[in-house]
Amino acid sequence: MNYSKEVLEHFRNPHNVGKIENPDGIGKVGNMICGDVMWVYIKVKKNDKKEDVIQNIKFETFGCVAALATSSALTDLAKGKTLEKALNIKKDDVINSLGGLPSIKIHCSILAVDALSEAIYDYLFKKGKNIPEKLQLKHKKALKELEIIKEKNKEEK
């Protein structure tokens, strides 16, 4: 696979790896085609302007080099951002920060962005806050994909 220097560097030394104890939100997503799984944890705090900000973010990923690198790059991009801005992170932002991705691996960057959306959804849901319609739709899709992966991996007794 022809990976960029940045991808390999993130893979070699991924940033923000691990769990957050008592997170404010968790996003769990999976890719139903290749089977990769990504979990993103966030801790949310108010800033001076009373906006919700991602104070800390960590990830755990089962997947290929690109899946690990996009997870790592995404956490870098999201850390310190307001939830509003974090929700605006696009797959292309992740790809650009990695100096490009092989075309067959673009879906990994989508998975990373989705994992963050899910973590933010989880936070908003738990706090009983207003959830944008677009985010609700994304959430439904993510749940469905996880269901499909589970089904595929079911042990036959």
Added chain:
Amino acid sequence: MKNKIYLDYAATTPVDPRVVRAMIPYFSKNFANTMSLHGSGQEAKKSLDESRKLIADFIGAKTSEIIFTSSATESNNLVLKGIAFANKSRGNHIIISTIEHPCIMESAAWLEKQGFEISRLNVDQYGFVNLEELEKSIKKETILVSIMHANNEIGTIQPIKEIGKICKEKGVYFHTDAAQSLGKELIDVNKMNIDLLTASAHKLYGPKGVGLLFVKEGTRIEPLLHGGGHESGLRSSTCNVAGIVGFAKACEICKESMEKENKRLKKLRNRLIAGILDKIDDSFLNGHPTERLSNNVNVAFSFVEGESLLIQFDFLGVAVSTGSACSSKKLTPSHVLTAIGLKPHQIQGSLRFSLGRWTQDEDIDYILKVLPGIVEKLRKISPIRR
């Protein structure tokens, strides 16, 4: 970047220096066309004939039964399509297994589109076809059974002789793809009841771009390449004399060293398997513990993904291979590991180490030394655990 430990011999092998030396005269010194009537041409023809004789002897065939091609892929295409078209009047049914190489699978799928009927035999947890099922699948329309000798991913060696016997009794052609086994397993086409056999030079320390097809005398088969009538009219194209001479030399070396080399490789293989299963929790062997190629180790590690493992090894200068979906062009998990009943997440963590002529004890030591750290690092990042 060059890998300092190469454990991907099943993908391809380096050309043995003795093979290179044998080939060199045929590039510029004796470069003539074997079809030319002048002295140089006849000299090239003589070298071609000698190579053919050597290879024929190696598998117990007649010289007239060896057809040189450009690759195992070409040979396999020639068998399936050539037998199908030449025997249409007898029947339209072909039997293969679910773990064949893509060039068999895809040729069969193409024939299916042309109206032929294809049966794909399931395999058991080790990758063996069921002989009773094979026997039951053969019907009066069946013209060909094609079952590979040894599998390229998990190394499982099929009971070829028994399969051939069933085909012989039923009067259908039996083809085996021996790309992985020639040079590692003894092959005698007559004793093993084989009608057609595929092999490739680059899997046994010969050059790339040379394959062969053994076609038993009297077999009805149509060519794919029409032209000047080379290779008994079955494969027109100017002969690749240098490559074929190299193939023959490679076979000659294997013939002399096979028994000893197999013993050596089996020892290394068994040490690697035992070491991995002992050192890594939640790892398991794919394929059969003993009925496997002397150089094949295929293991799966739960909770980690194969491409990530492969690249971690690559960082350390070790070349290996994986059946993970993430590493394939179509993002689909290995069809072989799927066929032996593994779940997608088990296939994701599969890794193939294939050993060869230059693999040493120290290489195995090194793998066993670094592997636990690599797996542990990736498992720490993984959200999926026991």
